[in-house]
Amino acid sequence: MEGEALSALCTPALVVDIDKVKRNAERMIKRCQNLGVQLRPHMKTHKTLECADIMTGGSRRCIVVSTLAEACFYADHGFDDILYAYSLPFDKVERCAALSERLDLFQVLLDHPHALEQLKKRPLRDGRLWHIWLKLDCGNGRAGVLHSEPEALRLAQAIAETEGVELTGVYAHCGNTYNCRGVEKIQAVAQETTDLTLQFMEKLKAVGITCKSSIGSTPSCSHPVKDMAQLSEVHPGNYGFYDVQQSVIGSCSLEDVAVRVLTRVIGHCPHRNQLLIDCGWSGLSLDGAGKLPTGYAVIEGHPNLKLLSMTQEHGRVEPISGLLDYSKYPLGSLLTLIPYHSCATAVMHPVYHVHSEGRLLGKWTPTRGW
Secondary structure, three states, X not given: OOOOEHHHOOOOEEEEEHHHHHHHHHHHHHHHHHHOOEEOOEOOOOOOHHHHHHHOOOOOEEEEEOOHHHHHHHHHOOOEEEEEEEEOOHHHHHHHHHHHHHOOOEEEEEOOHHHHHHHHOOOOXXXXXXXXXXXXXXXXXXXXXXXXXXXXXXXXXXXXXXXXXXXXXXXXEOHHHHHOOOHHHHHHHHHHHHHHHHHHHHHHHHOOOOOEEXXXXXXXXXXXXXXXXXXOEEOOOHHHOOOHHHHXXXXXXXXXXXXXXXXXXXXXXXXXXXXXXXXXXHHXXXXXXXXXXXXXXXXXXXXXXXXXXXXXXXXXXXXXXOOOOHHHOOOOOEEEEEEOOHHHHHOOOOOEEEEEOOEEEEEEOOOOOO
């Protein structure tokens, strides 16, 4: 299908504009160069080799993953310096050990002393060290030991003092930027996360510990504050694709979004003033419910249409106001959905169709599982 138009695809189909991906990646690389910090891009949105190559500038080094399946996938294809940025799962310690013994640099993350005990029970061969990042909660309220709790400093000291392990860095995710609307609010959260992380680094320094520091989220790294230059690394991920959510937050414009889901009209329902399309939640996800006036996605080029609801394989579309003119939407005609959350939409698809200016170039096949 190479060279053919997007309309040649069977639907629903996830399509990726490679020119936009490259532009988004180049902008992030440039921002980090200007800041003087190391970019460690997160792979969790796309989970592909091709996009990883673009985001790392071809180095295949210094990446973040959220699943061990991703870590193994990238390791198997020549990537190194991989950070498994997920609170250490005890059922996966042996697999983490295998990667640590095989790669030049495989790093794990923890936020509890029991996790450190698990690593102590499994020393690495050949004198290798476990490379550990301490997960710090700086207000996001998900994983991590709270920055202000004495336990955070005690855990960092325990890691630093334990034989066979190394405290490589302190890692904070400012996912609370996803609650922001506008650059000013994004930067306020980025500033707070940066300040709290740097304050914790000073506490470490006071007890003789030095290591790296890293914060990240796509909103904060799309509009970085100057104090982020004092960090060692940043770790955004969604920015390769972006999505409607990021445009609403203020991370990007809708024009920057590199992914779409193509769908076809499969039914006219004049008694309900609705269309049926062949994209249900299994092709888009249910993320974003109630957050957009256009429903679960933006229907490109049709501002008066709303994706009202979805079942597994069907979507119901209706006008925001007025009656549908069915002659504009014949059966078999294409509609283009801009997803609310590209991470959630991408994971629904076994293959991505890559194009440039509407002409197909090939396919990207993501890894799946945990």
